[in-house]
Structure formats: structure tokens, C-alpha cells
Amino acid sequence: MDSVLRVEGLEKTYGEVKAVQGLSFEVAPGEVLGLVGPNGAGKTSTLRCMAGILPPSSGRVHVAGHDLTQAPVDAKRALAFLPDEPRFFEYLTVWEHLNFTARLYGVEDWEERGRALLEEMELSGKEKSLPGELSRGMKQKLSIACGFLHSPKLILLDEPLTGLDPIGIRRMKASLRRRAEEGAALVLSSHLLPLVEELCHRLLVIAGGKAVALGSLEDIRARLSGVEGEHASLEELFVRITSAGAQPP
Amino acid sequence: MSFPRAVAFLWVASWLNRIRRQLARLRKPRYLLGALVGAAYFYSVFFRRMDFRGPVGGASEGLRLFAELSLIGSALGALFAAWVLGRDRPSLTFSETEVVQLFPAPVSRRALLQYKLVRGLLGTTVGALFATLFLGRAISPHPVLFFAGACLALGTLYLHSTAAAFVRTRLTARGTWGLVIRWGGVTAVLGLVAFAVLSSLQAHPVPENLTSGRALRVWLQSLMASPGVGAVLWPGRLLVAPALAQSVREFLAALPPVLVLMGAHYVWVLLAEVPFEETAVVRAESRSRERLLRASGRMARVGSMTLSKPPFRLLARGRPEVAILWKNLIARKRMGGGFAVFLVFIVLGGAIAALMGDARLFTDTRRVLGPVALVLAVTLTVVGPSAFRMDLRMDLPKLDLLRALPLTGRQVVRAQLAASGLAVATFQLTLLAVALVLGPGVEAPRLGGWWWPGGLALAFLLPAVSLAGLFVQNAAVVLFPAWVPADTGERARGLEAMGQRLLALVGTLVVTLVGLIPASLVALLVGIPLSPFLGPWSLPVAGLAAAGVLVGEVALGVIGLGHAFERLDLSEDRPE
Numbered sequence: 072m073d074s075v076l077r078v079e080g081l082e083k084t085y086g087e088v089k090a091v092q093g094l095s096f097e098v099a100p101g102e103v104l105g106l107v108g109p110n111g112a113g114k115t116s117t118l119r120c121m122a123g124i125l126p127p128s129s130g131r132v133h134v135a136g137h138d139l140t141q142a143p144v145d146a147k148r149a150l151a152f153l154p155d156e157p158r159f160f161e162y163l164t165v166w167e168h169l170n171f172t173a174r175l176y177g178v179e180d181w182e183e184r185g186r187a188l189l190e191e192m193e194l195s196g197k198e199k200s201l202p203g204e205l206s207r208g209m210k211q212k213l214s215i216a217c218g219f220l221h222s223p224k225l226i227l228l229d230e231p232l233t234g235l236d237p238i239g240i241r242r243m244k245a246s247l248r249r250r251a252e253e254g255a256a257l258v259l260s261s262h263l264l265p266l267v268e269e270l271c272h273r274l275l276v277i278a279g280g281k282a283v284a285l286g287s288l289e290d291i292r293a294r295l296s297g298v299e300g301e302h303a304s305l306e307e308l309f310v311r312i313t314s315a316g317a318q319p320p
Numbered sequence: 321m322s323f324p325r326a327v328a329f330l331w332v333a334s335w336l337n338r339i340r341r342q343l344a345r346l347r348k349p350r351y352l353l354g355a356l357v358g359a360a361y362f363y364s365v366f367f368r369r370m371d372f373r374g375p376v377g378g379a380s381e382g383l384r385l386f387a388e389l390s391l392i393g394s395a396l397g398a399l400f401a402a403w404v405l406g407r408d409r410p411s412l413t414f415s416e417t418e419v420v421q422l423f424p425a426p427v428s429r430r431a432l433l434q435y436k437l438v439r440g441l442l443g444t445t446v447g448a449l450f451a452t453l454f455l456g457r458a459i460s461p462h463p464v465l466f467f468a469g470a471c472l473a474l475g476t477l478y479l480h481s482t483a484a485a486f487v488r489t490r491l492t493a494r495g496t497w498g499l500v501i502r503w504g505g506v507t508a509v510l511g512l513v514a515f516a517v518l519s520s521l522q523a524h525p526v527p528e529n530l531t532s533g534r535a536l537r538v539w540l541q542s543l544m545a546s547p548g549v550g551a552v553l554w555p556g557r558l559l560v561a562p563a564l565a566q567s568v569r570e571f572l573a574a575l576p577p578v579l580v581l582m583g584a585h586y587v588w589v590l591l592a593e594v595p596f597e598e599t600a601v602v603r604a605e606s607r608s609r610e611r612l613l614r615a616s617g618r619m620a621r622v623g624s625m626t627l628s629k630p631p632f633r634l635l636a637r638g639r640p641e642v643a644i645l646w647k648n649l650i651a652r653k654r655m656g657g658g659f660a661v662f663l664v665f666i667v668l669g670g671a672i673a674a675l676m677g678d679a680r681l682f683t684d685t686r687r688v689l690g691p692v693a694l695v696l697a698v699t700l701t702v703v704g705p706s707a708f709r710m711d712l713r714m715d716l717p718k719l720d721l722l723r724a725l726p727l728t729g730r731q732v733v734r735a736q737l738a739a740s741g742l743a744v745a746t747f748q749l750t751l752l753a754v755a756l757v758l759g760p761g762v763e764a765p766r767l768g769g770w771w772w773p774g775g776l777a778l779a780f781l782l783p784a785v786s787l788a789g790l791f792v793q794n795a796a797v798v799l800f801p802a803w804v805p806a807d808t809g810e811r812a813r814g815l816e817a818m819g820q821r822l823l824a825l826v827g828t829l830v831v832t833l834v835g836l837i838p839a840s841l842v843a844l845l846v847g848i849p850l851s852p853f854l855g856p857w858s859l860p861v862a863g864l865a866a867a868g869v870l871v872g873e874v875a876l877g878v879i880g881l882g883h884a885f886e887r888l889d890l891s892e893d894r895p896e
Contacts (some may be wrong), residue, residue: 124723126889143886147726158721160647162654164627173636174643175725181636199627304802318549 072098072162073136075149075225075256076121081130083116090116092280094130098256100224103247105271106260107161109313113280115155121258135224145318148176151218155230157210159202165189166198168217176221188216191246193239207234215243219250226250228259230290232266243269268305278313323431327438351816352644358819382537387459388564389540391473392556398477399555402484408492410596412436416604423597433593437482437586444474460564465571469563471800472578476559486592493594515648516548521827522564523548528645545676556888563600628653641735643728648710648739690759694778697751701782704744705789711736712794712885716801719888730882733794737878740790752779773856777863784867785836792832835873837867 074097083091091113097103119125121132122144123139129133135149145248163171166185173181189195192212202210211234217227218273232240232245247270261267267274274291276284284291291308303311345351414422414436422432450468452463460466491498524543527535542551558581562575631649634642700707715722715736722732756775847862854861 119720122724124720126887144726144728147724152724154720158718160651160718160721162651163647167630167650170634171643174634174638174646175640175727177636177640179636201627310499 074133076258077118077131077133078121079131080229081117081120081132082128083113083120084128090280091120091277094275094277094282096275096282096285098225098258100254100256101251102273103240103251103257103259103271105267105274106143106258106277107262107264107267107274108277109311112277112313114277116280117230117277118152118229118258118260122150122227123147124152149220149223150225150227151215151221151223152227153218153229153231155215155233159210159213161201161203163172164199164201165194165205165213168202168213169220172217172220180220181220184220184308185216188219191242193242208239209235211235212239215246219246222253222255224255226255226257228257228261230257230261231283232261232263264305266311276309276312283311327435342816345816347750350820354819354823355814356819358815358817359821360821361822373835382534383458384564385537385540387455387600388557388560389544391560392553395473395477395556395559396553398512399480402481403502406485408488409485410489410594411482412596412600413607414600414604416608419601419604423601429595429597430590430593433589433596437479437589440478440482441475444478445471448474448731461566462568462571465565465568467562469560469565469571469574469578472575472582473559473563476578476582476585479582479589483585483588483592486589486594489594490592493831513552516546516552518654520546520548548697560732600780604633604791626654639731640725641731641764644727644732644735645742647740648714649742651710651714652708652739652743690755693751694759697748697755697778697782700748700751701785701789704747704786705740705793708740708743708790710743711740711790713797716797728882729885730879731857733798733878733881733885737787737790737794737874741783741787744786744790748782748786749779754831770856770859773859776860780867784870787874788835789828789832789868791877792828792835795877795881795884796828798881798888800824801888835870838873839869842866842869 076098078097079095081091081094082089085110089205096104106117108114116125120127121134121207123132123143127140132146134146137146138147139146159168169181169185169188172178180186186195189198192215194209194212194216195207197209202213202272204266205213211231215231226247228247232243235243244266247259249259257270259267259271268288273287274284275282276291284294286294288305288308292303346355349365412433422435447805448467451470451474452467456463456466456470488502491502494501520543523546524539527539529535544553558577559573562571565571565574628650631653632646634646712733725732727735752775756772759771841863842864846865847858850858850861
């Protein structure tokens with residue numbers, strides 16, 4: 072099956088700093104890829120390059136068959152980016168944010184979908200609220216509702232559970248799982264390793280801007296030789312891989 | 321380390337770090353150039369006018385009277401505000417950092433209060449410095465004495481408003497009786513003031529023929545010398561006397577009562593102290609929210625955003641960039657700004673005309689309203705692009721959000737410009753319509769047949785010139801983000817930032833004027849040959865041609881700016 076996301080040799084530099092170096096990977100429809108790595112590893116830069124927010128220094132990103140550099144509008148129509156810190160227009164209400172998104176993506180049945188999403192995100196009754204009147208968790212839910220409105224083929228999530236309460240977390244996990252089952256490809260960056268372990272089919276571990284491991288948890292375990300590797304938790308694997316990745320060559 | 325020493329360390333270290341950072345920035349040419357321009361401006365505007373060699377002669381009597389009345393009025397106004405306006409709660413404001421760092425620290429409430437008072441008094445000292453720079457030289461031959469006097473006056477007023485807020489909080493806590501005591505006291509004082517002023521006015525009625533400034537001054541001086549008004553003005557006079565002193569001897573004579581008054585106010589604040597932590601936390605959070613809101617739009621008014629209806633219904637089908645236009649028009653409606661500026665224009669214009677004693681304002685509206693509306697429409701052409709900012713200047717701090725939208729750079733730039741352009745054009749055309757319909761019209765001897773053709777030409781030209789101005793200002797934030805920062809709510813401070821702003825202002829003005837040259841040439845090339853045939857009606861044709869050239873220039877510019885927007889990478893200085 073064709074991949075929804077194909078990244079080839081992605082690099083991003085900020086002046087002298089190489090934040091992302093030669094990343095290449097693919098994500099298939101229905102697949103959830105976990106992006107993990109220590110602070111400053113380049114996860115957010117990678118996600119922002121894949122969302123078309125930052126221009127890559129080199130390399131290619133294809134979303135649903137569209138080159139993000141050559142056909143950015145078509146590529147962006149197929150994706151949703153949910154940042155760790157939701158950003159809104161403070162003067163638009165919750166409902167108006169959905170209306171705005173609907174026009175941008177041409178979602179004709181947006182009112183029906185919007186109501187269902189608000190219900191799913193427990194935001195019913197908040198339609199006329201301004202973002203400034205919402206709690207941190209509610210803002211996160213609104214960001215997710217806006218992102219899901221146009222049924223994107225690729226969903227990029229940066230710490231999606233920040234600010235959510237335990238019930239919200241459970242609902243969000245179910246919601247993400249359902250989107251994947253419906254055929255969307257998900258790239259999920261998080262420091263919450265149990266969440267990554269629970270939701271993701273494959274992992275991409277980044278350290279120092281480079282991919283240090285890519286594959287399913289079992290693949291990565293198998294790559295680590297010895298008895299220790301076979302039974303290691305994701306947390307232990309993470310520490311071992313990133314510590315090794317951080318070593319100077 | 322004791323709390324006062326810790327605070328002193330904090331302030332000194334913060335100040336040194338700021339200076340160090342600013343000096344480090346000067347290594348970059350753009351900041352160095354900005355600093356040089358800023359320093360030159362500061363010197364030419366303020367210091368060149370100040371003479372520290374000693375007295376060179378006092379201000380005129382009229383100016384002194386005006387200054388004295390203004391300062392006394394401001395002082396009495398501050399006293400009135402302290403007791404009547406605002407909410408009944410402690411007026412001390414702490415930043416969120418101060419709340420988080422100092423409130424849980426092992427520090428008594430009294431120490432926190434002292435800290436805030438010192439901080440407030442430092443703030444009033446800065447205020448006094450600016451007052452000296454702006455007014456001191458005009459009012460007093462001794463800027464240093466004026467500064468010292470202003471420090472004492474502003475400091476005493478600060479202490480008074482702090483103590484008044486404490487007393488109001490205490491009275492409110494007492495319930496109805498507290499309110500009766502407060503408002504009874506305020507009413508009694510206001511009643512006495514009204515009685516004193518009225519009785520003085522009876523003794524010194526307004527002269528029927530106030531034809532000259534001198535007559536007005538003489539009457540005012542006699543009124544101020546009367547016992548009633550003299551008693552009302554006494555507290556204010558006492559407070560501003562050191563600042564207005566014309567000699568060292570006068571200053572020293574005026575100093576002791578103010579020092580005693582300030583000391584008494586300090587003791588009053590300590591005695592009246594009430595718990596202020598809860599209010600401080602609420603205010604710190606509210607200020608933080610306010611800052612966030614301002615970051616999304618310079619004119620945002622927190623807490624007063626009314627959910628007015630969107631300007632039109634946004635359908636899901638159609639050109640996607642219309643969503644940005646819709647959003648920005650909502651921003652204009654909900655965050656005011658433009659309309660408020662427009663109202664200020666009207667009110668100020670009327671007030672100035674009334675102050676100048678132009679009675680025609682009330683008797684011959686056709687001769688006044690029309691020209692006023694016309695002047696406002698033309699003024700809006702210059703001021704509008706700076707006042708109406710519902711465009712990239714407002715949205716660029718949310719670049720991440722804009723860049724993730726499925727729109728080309730050209731679509732984003734076009735839609736962003738459209739909102740501000742439409743808003744300015746609407747005001748301009750309304751004002752022009754008012755000017756044309758209510759103005760003197762064709763009956764005016766010198767205007768005659770030029771009235772309507774000229775108006776129509778302006779209707780084409782003014783919105784196009786404003787659009788060009790808007791384009792230049794939007795282009796500046798995209799092309800030179802380091803020089804022309806978007807509206808983040810937090811303005812960069814320092815001499816170099818001021819210099820950069822000045823250079824950017826001059827740059828945008830020059831570019832706008834250069835952009836007008838082709839349009840002017842086309843207008844001349846079209847208008848002159850047509851004038852023998854069309855007479856005055858060649859004007860709107862030339863205006864239309866010039867407007868077409870300007871719109872064409874902007875359209876070409878939008879293409880280029882769209883590409884620049886797509887390449888814009890604000891993250892260059894901000895690694896993850």
C-alpha cells in the first residue's frame with residue numbers, strides 16, 4: 072500500500088546548529104508512528120518541517136503523494152498538525168474556529184461534523200466561548216477538533232495529551248486509535264513512553280537530530296542483543312538507545 | 321541574605337544583565353545603526369534643549385499659570401480617582417514572576433509591601449524624569465529642581481492612592497456602614513468643593529468679554545486668589561510648589577511641607593495595610609492574560625471584547641482565503657481599534673475647533689462639517705495604514721498557525737491586506753460622502769464645478785493610496801522582521817530599538833512615496849490631455865488611472881511578497 076507520509080533525507084539547520092540530519096522514513100495508512108527522543112533531539116523541528124511550517128534545509132517530504140515543497144497546498148489539505156501549545160485567534164469563538172477551518176478545507180458538512188467533534192471532545196456548550204475562556208485541556212481539545220474536522224489522511228501530533236485529565240486522556244487515546252483504524256496515518260511525538268508503547272505500531276527514536284532506531288518495539292528489542300534486550304521496557308530501551316546515540320562517534 | 325539585600329541584588333543584577341545584553345546586541349550592525357539613530361534623536365529632542373548651566377530666565381507668565389493649573393489639576397484629579405474610581409481593592413500590582421518567586425518566600429507581608437512601595441516610588445521617579453524631559457525646561461529654569469519636586473509630588477500621590485485603596489478595602493469589608501462612611505465623606509468633600517468654587521465664582525464672575533488671553537489670565541489669577549478656590553487648590557499647590565520653584569531659595573522654602581506630607585503618607589500606608597495577596601494573584605493572572613491577548617492584536621481590549629455578529633456568513637464552499645478576510649473583519653469588530661481611532665479624530669477635531677472659539681461649528685455646519693470630514697478622510701490615508709492593523713502585522717506572531725493553513729503565500733498576503741484595506745476604504749468613502757453631501761458644494765464661489773469631480777477623484781485615489789501604504793507596512797514585517805517586528809504586544813525597549821523604529825518609519829515612508837511616483841505620472845499623462853475636452857471631469861479619470869496604477873503595483877507586490885512569506889523562517893534565531 073502507498074505510504075501517506077514519505078520523508079527522504081530531511082535536514083533542518085538553524086545557523087550553525089543541525090537540528091535534524093538525514094531523516095528518512097515512511098508511514099502507511101492506518102499506521103501510528105511514535106517519534107521519541109530526549110529534549111532537543113529535533114522532534115518538534117521534524118514535525119514542523121513535515122507540517123510545512125518550517126522550510127526544510129534539504130530533503131523531501133511527500134504527504135498523500137504530494138511533494139510538500141512543490142505542491143504545498145495539496146499536501147497541507149491532506150494533513151493536520153496539532154502542536155503541543157495550541158494557538159488560536161483570540162477573537163474567534165469555538166464554533167467560529169470550526170467555521171474558519173471548514174472554509175479553508177472546504178468541509179461542506181462541517182456543522183454536523185463539528186457538533187459531533189465537540190461532543191466527542193466534551194466541548195458541547197462551549198460553542199460561544201473565546202479561547203481565552205477555555206482551560207488548557209479544553210484548548211488542546213479544540214485544537215484536536217479543528218484538526219480532525221477535515222478528516223486528514225495524516226495527523227501530526229506533538230505531545231497530544233498535555234493538559235488533559237485522565238478521562239480526557241482515555242477518550243483521546245480511543246479517538247486516535249479510531250482515526251488510525253479509519254485509515255489515517257499518525258505521527259505522534261511524546262515523552263509519555265507508556266502512551267507511545269500503547270498506541271504506536273512503530274517507533275522512530277531520534278537523538279542529536281539523527282534517527283538512532285526505527286521499527287516496531289519488537290524489532291528494536293531484537294536488535295539489542297542479549298537477555299537484557301528481550302525483556303527491556305520501552306523506558307529502558309529508550310535510555311539505552313539515546314545514551315548510545317548521544318555518544319560522540 | 322536578608323530580603324532587602326536579595327531585592328537589591330535582583331534589581332542590580334537584572335539591570336546589569338540588560339545593559340550587557342544590549343551592549344552585546346550592538347555587535348550586529350542593525351542594532352548599532354539603530355542605537356546611533358536613537359541616540360541622535362534622543363539628543364536632538366531632549367538633551368539639546370536642556371541647559372544645565374543654570375537659570376536662563378523663567379517662562380512667560382501665561383505659560384507658568386497654564387503649567388501650574390495643569391499640574392494642580394492633575395494632582396487633584398489623582399486624589400479624586402483614588403477615592404472615587406476603580407474597584408475597592410488593594411492597588412498593589414505584582415507580576416506573575418513576583419507572585420511565584422516572592423509570595424512563597426519566607427518574607428513577611430510588611431516586607432512585601434515595603435518592596436512594592438520602593439518599586440512604585442522608583443516608577444514615579446522614572447515618570448518624573450520623563451516629565452522633566454518633556455516639560456521641565458518649558459516650565460522651570462532649573463530642570464534638576466523640577467525633577468526633584470516632581471519626584472516628591474508623584475511619590476506622594478502614589479502613596480496616597482495606595483493608602484486610599486487600603487482604606488476603601490477596609491470600608492467595603494464593613495458592609496453598608498463602610499459604604500455610607502466612604503460615599504458620605506466623598507459627597508461631603510465634593511459638596512464643599514462645589515460650594516467653595518461657586519461662592520468664588522459669585523465674587524469673581526466670568527467676564528462677559530473675554531477677548532484676549534491676558535483678560536482670561538487676569539480673571540483666572542483673581543479667581544485662584546479668592547479664599548474658596550484657593551482652599552480647594554491648596555493641597556495641589558502645596559504638592560507642586562517645589563517642582564514649580566523658580567529658584568533654589570523658593571525650592572527650599574516649599575520643600576519641608578511636602579516632605580512632611582510624604583512621610584505622613586508613608587506612615588498612613590503602613591497603618592492602613594490590609595491583606596493584598598489574593599488580589600495581587602488575580603491581577604497578576606489578568607495582566608498575564610492581557611499580555612497574551614495583546615500579542616494577538618495591538619488594540620485588543622481584554623475583558624471588553626463583545627461577541628458581535630460576524631460581518632457575513634462564511635460558507636464552506638468558495639475561495640479558502642476568504643476565511644482569513646472574514647476572521648480579520650471579526651477581529652476589527654471585536655477589538656475596536658479602528659473605530660475608536662476614528663471617534664477620537666472626530667471628538668478631538670470638535671474639541672479643538674470649540675477651544676479655538678470657532679462659533680461657526682455650531683451655526684454653519686455646511687461650512688465646517690464638510691471640510692472637517694474631508695480633512696479626516698485625507699488624514700486617514702496617512703494614518704489609516706498604521707491605525708488599522710488587522711493583517712500580517714497582527715497575525716505574524718502566529719506564523720506557525722498561518723503556515724500550516726492550506727493556502728499559498730500569495731493567498732495569505734492578499735486576504736490579509738484585504739481586511740485592513742476594506743476597513744480603511746469604508747471609513748474614507750463614508751467621510752468623503754459626508755464631505756461631499758454636507759460640504760459647501762457647488763455654491764462655493766471658488767470651488768464651483770470642481771466640487772463633484774474632485775470628490776470623485778479622491779474616492780478613487782484615497783483608498784488606493786491607503787492600500788499602497790498598507791502593503792508597504794505589511795511588506796516591511798515580512799521582509800525585515802528584525803527591523804519591523806510584528807505586533808507581539810511586547811515592544812522591544814532601548815535606544816537601539818527606538819532608532820530601528822525610526823529608521824523603519826522613514827524607510828516605509830520613502831518606499832510609499834516612491835511607489836506614488838508612477839501613479840502621479842500616469843495621472844498627469846491622462847489628465848492633462850483630457851482636460852480641454854472634459855474640463856473638471858478629467859480629474860476623476862486621472863484619479864481612476866492613478867488608482868489603477870497603484871492597485872497594479874500592489875498586485876505585483878503581493879506576488880513577490882507571497883513568495884517571501886513562503887520562505888520566511890522566523891526560527892533562524894530560535895533553535896529548538
